[in-house]
Amino acid sequence: MKRNALVGLIALAALTTAAYAGTIHGKVSGVSGESVVYVEAIAGKTFPAPAQHVLIDQKGLMFAPHIVAVAQGTTVDFLNSDSVAHNVFWISISGNKKLGHNLGTWPKGQKQSFKFDNPGVVPLLCNVHPEMAAYVIVSPTPYFATTDKSGEYKIENVPDGAYTVTAWHEGAKYKSNPVKVAGDTTADFTLSK
Ligand SMILES: [Cu+2]
Structure with a gap:
């Protein structure tokens, strides 16, 4: 050569x-x-929303897992596996209260979904059980x-x-x-x- x-x-x-x-x-x-x-976030770069959903379970009066990292645009399915009703809400995303949301309260075996289009830290709470807490970290990339x-x-x-x-x-x-x-x-x- x-x-x-x-x-x-x-x-x-x-x-x-x-x-x-x-x-x-x-x-x-x-x-x-x-x-x-x-x-x-990378200047001039956008990424397609992931097609695959991520599951957060509510089981034994706890969110499982406790910390979930996802890419921006991911849909999270919140499942209730307990025999008591659970709620899911967050008061802000990375401190921005305009992005607070209440998904509602639902019984065992049901789930609600939410698509996280805004990046940041989402502190999850349940208004039925004040001790329940978890985090979704929505990565911009x-x-x-x-x-x-x-x-x-x-x-x-x-x-x-x-x-x-x-x-x-x-x-x-x-x-x-x-x-x-x-x-x-x-x-x-x-x-x-
Ligand atoms: Cu609860």
Whole structure:
């Protein structure tokens, strides 16, 4: 093979890798348990609403799971599996009270759905049981992950580029950091109350 052709092939392979192989991974510390890490809105880019619904169950007087991360535009199905009636409401999304909503109250075996078109943190409550609480984190991009219990996370298939990445944890101050993604990229966060 001629040298020029080989150089061309290597360059093409490098470009292909750069466009598809970005990964953001790291650790969220300073807090214990699950956090959510997501890439903030990217100028000039929109993403189709995911077709697949996500289920949040109400079982044993608890929301399950307690923390759910979804991409903007996702429809969440809220199921009541208890023999008592449950309600679902939120007073705001990321503090914006205009985005507050009450889905109503329904009995066992029934569900209500809601499409989360606004990104942000949605603190779920049930007005029948004040102790019930959960969070939906609506990521403005499809690039998000929930950490494991030790705080480790991995967001795959992120195109190379410069982004703002936010780490959120229940009861802590969220943190947004600039992250330049080039292939396999590390981004650690330290959160505090
Ligand atoms: Cu309830």
